[in-house]
Amino acid sequence: MPQSAATYSVFWPRGQKTISISxxxxxxxxLEGRTIAFLWDYLFRGDEIFPIIERAIKERFPSARFIxxxxxxxxxxxxxQALLAGLPDKLKVLGAEAVISGMGC
Numbered sequence: 001m002p003q004s005a006a007t008y009s010v011f012w013p014r015g016q017k018t019i020s021i022s023x024x025x026x027x028x029x030x031l032e033g034r035t036i037a038f039l040w041d042y043l044f045r046g047d048e049i050f051p052i053i054e055r056a057i058k059e060r061f062p063s064a065r066f067i068x069x070x071x072x073x074x075x076x077x078x079x080x081q082a083l084l085a086g087l088p089d090k091l092k093v094l095g096a097e098a099v100i101s102g103m104g105c
Contacts, residue, residue, distance in 0.1 A: 028098055031061040037096035039087075040069040041076035044104020053100060067094050075101065 028034060036057065040046035046069060057064050071094065073083055091099065 031057055031064045031098065033063045034061070034097045035065045035067065035095045036098045036100060037067040037072070037091055037094065038069040039072055039075050039099055039101040041103050042074040043076060044102075046102040046104070049102060050100075067096055069102070075103075 038046070038050045038054075040050070050069060054066050057066075072087070072090065073079065075083060
């Protein structure tokens with residue numbers, strides 16, 4: 001079988017980086033006495049999974065407090081942009097110090 005001498009130009013499919021990477025926020029030393037907010041996109045079993053996570057955290061950190069995903073609404077779909085735009089302020093008002101965000105596929 002003869003070899004082809006054709007040459008092709010190839011382009012990397014990923015676009016140029018347009019933002020620089022920001023440093024990560026400091027991590028909490030412990031969840032003891034902390035207030036943890038649950039966020040969910042209402043797509044896959046968060047209503048089942050979050051109570052399991054909450055119980056497991058409470059076993060290790062009995063004074064941890066939780067803010068239900070119901071306090072925020074769905075992080076996906078209609079109203080998503082407004083919810084996410086207001087999220088930092090709402091988390092601050094509610095006293096959240098950590099967030100667990102559930103996303104389903």
